[in-house]
Amino acid sequence: MTRTFSLTLHVWRQKSAKQAGQFAKYIAANVSEHMSFLEMLDVVNQDLLAKGEDPIAFDHDCREGICGSCGFMVNGDAHGGHRGTTICQLHMRHFKDGEELWLEPWRSAAFPIVKDLAVDRGAFDRIIASGGFVSVPTGSAVDGNAIPVPKTEADLAMDAAACIGCGACVAMCPNSAAQLFTAAKVGHLGLLPQGQPERDRRVLAMVGQMTAEGFGHCTSTGECEAVCPKEIPIAFIARMNRDYLEASVKERPQANRGGSG
Amino acid sequence: MSATVAGTGSRFYETAIGKKIVMAVTGVILVGFVFVHMTGNLQVLQGADKINHYAKLLRTSMPLLWTARLVLIASVVLHVRAALQLYALKAAARPVAYAKKAHRGATLASRTMIWSGYTLAIFIVLHILHFTTGTIHTDFVEGDVFHNVTTAFKNPLIAAGYVVMMGFLFMHISHGIFSLTQSLGLSHPRYSAAAKTVARVLAVIIAVGFAAVPVAVFAVIAK
Numbered sequence: 001m002t003r004t005f006s007l008t009l010h011v012w013r014q015k016s017a018k019q020a021g022q023f024a025k026y027i028a029a030n031v032s033e034h035m036s037f038l039e040m041l042d043v044v045n046q047d048l049l050a051k052g053e054d055p056i057a058f059d060h061d062c063r064e065g066i067c068g069s070c071g072f073m074v075n076g077d078a079h080g081g082h083r084g085t086t087i088c089q090l091h092m093r094h095f096k097d098g099e100e101l102w103l104e105p106w107r108s109a110a111f112p113i114v115k116d117l118a119v120d121r122g123a124f125d126r127i128i129a130s131g132g133f134v135s136v137p138t139g140s141a142v143d144g145n146a147i148p149v150p151k152t153e154a155d156l157a158m159d160a161a162a163c164i165g166c167g168a169c170v171a172m173c174p175n176s177a178a179q180l181f182t183a184a185k186v187g188h189l190g191l192l193p194q195g196q197p198e199r200d201r202r203v204l205a206m207v208g209q210m211t212a213e214g215f216g217h218c219t220s221t222g223e224c225e226a227v228c229p230k231e232i233p234i235a236f237i238a239r240m241n242r243d244y245l246e247a248s249v250k251e252r253p254q255a256n257r258g259g260s261g
Numbered sequence: 262m263s264a265t266v267a268g269t270g271s272r273f274y275e276t277a278i279g280k281k282i283v284m285a286v287t288g289v290i291l292v293g294f295v296f297v298h299m300t301g302n303l304q305v306l307q308g309a310d311k312i313n314h315y316a317k318l319l320r321t322s323m324p325l326l327w328t329a330r331l332v333l334i335a336s337v338v339l340h341v342r343a344a345l346q347l348y349a350l351k352a353a354a355r356p357v358a359y360a361k362k363a364h365r366g367a368t369l370a371s372r373t374m375i376w377s378g379y380t381l382a383i384f385i386v387l388h389i390l391h392f393t394t395g396t397i398h399t400d401f402v403e404g405d406v407f408h409n410v411t412t413a414f415k416n417p418l419i420a421a422g423y424v425v426m427m428g429f430l431f432m433h434i435s436h437g438i439f440s441l442t443q444s445l446g447l448s449h450p451r452y453s454a455a456a457k458t459v460a461r462v463l464a465v466i467i468a469v470g471f472a473a474v475p476v477a478v479f480a481v482i483a484k
């Protein structure tokens with residue numbers, strides 16, 4: 001038999017980044033254990049709409065844990081705090097009748113609030129744009145399989161590449177650090193042969209951009225890896241730190257002479 | 262969008278990672294120091310001659326002693342400076358606090374590094390005034406380490422105070438030693454799991470080794 005129950009929600013309501021926000025209380029009645037957390041909120045929003053009230057804003061897209069759009073705090077846990085689970089994939093069976101839940105947006109100066117539970121994660125895009133890529137000239141790309149990649153490195157690169165950029169790492173970190181996110185991309189590309197030519201430049205640029213965005217520092221608490229929906233380990237942060245140190249030591253001034261190409 | 266190219270010498274320290282690397286390197290120096298300091302202290306347990314001879318040995322060459330002291334002072338200054346700067350960064354990075362915040366995996370030690378750090382900083386100053394300069398010691402005899410230590414730890418409050426401080430030292434370095442392996446990028450799937458354990462064991466050895474002296478002195482005197 002399907003279990004249905006009701007919950008008390010305290011949801012952070014904030015009209016915009018400029019206006020002050022506060023918690024509002026809602027009752028989610030008739031919650032089915034088979035619903036996802038976002039479906040539960042959909043139902044709450046339907047009720048709000050019927051009453052002519054403003055629905056709760058939250059980001060979502062794929063609802064299958066792969067796009068990285070969704071995410072907010074539930075009782076102080078990013079994505080609700082279940083291993084390897086985004087909030088869209090969190091099922092209501094984990095909750096009990098009458099439970100009180102506090103829903104808050106990711107809180108970080110680098111992630112300004114757009115509305116309610118939705119935040120602007122453009123800072124992540126700018127970190128990626130600063131160096132999270134490999135440059136491949138059009139028309140001269142070699143066949144992927146022509147470059148040998150050891151299986152262990154390929155697997156490790158894949159672990160890092162699993163990052164969906166949801167921002168849970170920053171949200172959960174006591175220091176609002178973006179180290180795990182940045183390290184995942186630095187590690188992903190730095191492990192592959194295609195990423196080698198830009199490896200030093202990449203880590204310097206991405207760490208520089210991360211700093212410019214105003215994220216905090218890493219104190220190795222491991223809070224990020226515990227809530228990362230893709231379970232990316234903080235070993236990647238160590239790898240990025242090593243790359244950063246190496247690149248900083250090796251860096252030489254760019255030549256400003258040379259042909260126009 | 263054009264890339265921000267950071268990382269030149271002066272930029273290195275501007276990033277949180279650069280500051281953490283400075284903290285890690287100075288941390289290695291300071292942990293190394295407390296370890297040697299602890300093993301030296303244990304000679305108190307072997308009697309007055311041993312420890313007083315060791316103290317004299319350390320003072321064989323004043324230039325050498327001061328070189329070591331300057332390295333330590335510089336390490337403390339750099340370590341504390343980076344810590345304070347990073348703590349300010351943390352506050353700026355989350356101006357609005359969570360109404361509710363859970364903890365997943367973070368140990369108490371890892372979350373209170375700044376507080377154990379403040380406590381240790383105060384302790385270090387008092388400790389130097391107590392046993393190095395003797396300023397706040399009630400019965401200080403220059404060069405007679407055994408006398409200075411035993412008379413101080415006769416007082417149960419002082420003995421207990423030192424033991425409590427070693428609790429803070431344990432907290433600080435048990436997380437610090439692990440964290441510095443992360444900051445320096447010393448991570449490998451085969452050894453990383455051991456890093457946390459090694460950090461804790463090392464922290465226990467250092468803290469217990471230090472605490473043994475006040476406890477032993479007090480136990481012997483109480484008899």
Ligand code: FES
Nearest residue numbers: 061063068070088
């Ligand atoms: S909505 Fe796509 S990951 Fe949750």
